Amino acid sequence: MSPGYIGNHPDQPVVRVSWQQAAAYCAWFSKVHNVKATLPTEAQWEWAARAGTATPFFYGDLDTDFGPFANLADKDVQKRYNVFTGASKVHTRRTYPEKMATPLLYDPRFKDNWFVTDYVAQVKPNPWGLYDMVGNVNEWTRSDYLPYPYTDAANTLKPDTKKTARGGSWATRPKDAGSTVRYAYEAWQSVHDVGFRLVIED
Secondary structure, eight states: OOTTSOOOOTTSOOOSOOHHHHHHHHHHHHHHHTSEEEOOOHHHHHHHHHTTOOSSBTTBOTTSOOTTTOOOOOGGGGGOBOOOOOTTSOOOOBOOOTTOOOOOOOOTTOOOSOSSOOOTTOSOOOTTSOOOSSSSSEEEEEEEOOOSSOOGGGOOOOTTSOEEEEEOOTTOOGGGOEEEEEEEEOTTOOOTTEEOOOEEEO
């Protein structure tokens, strides 16, 4: 996040939670509400993200303006250079100096609503009415990170295997996001741009 900009508002998605914490929340939610809540499998997540489309994103391809549909790494990322001006102040965002060696990974062609984690549902939903399936935060899945071909054997709840996150985040350029992109993290890792969503199974 950028200093001084809110990252823990109730309307923002949770981030920096490990897969183990997300799984524990699912277990708690299931008990309290008498339902079967869990993380989606990779297959479930991708099916929901695609929403019946065959393109990398439900709204198009890598050359489609993602601004109305997803919070990804847009041209505002180049203005995340901060100079410390005091702990009680919102830091002024500046453009990174031209000669500064910084790994700016963003798409300069497009601009979305925000430059860090946004409130949920601030972009258009996919054709099935689901918001933020791509962008804003990556999302944990139930699945172990295994090579394709995908099988149900990957859908364990073992806390000692690498797990798969999907979707891309506010810090991800389009080429590193979308319905097919997979990220592998240890189940204990609290990743800066990874959160989760629940599925309720019958």
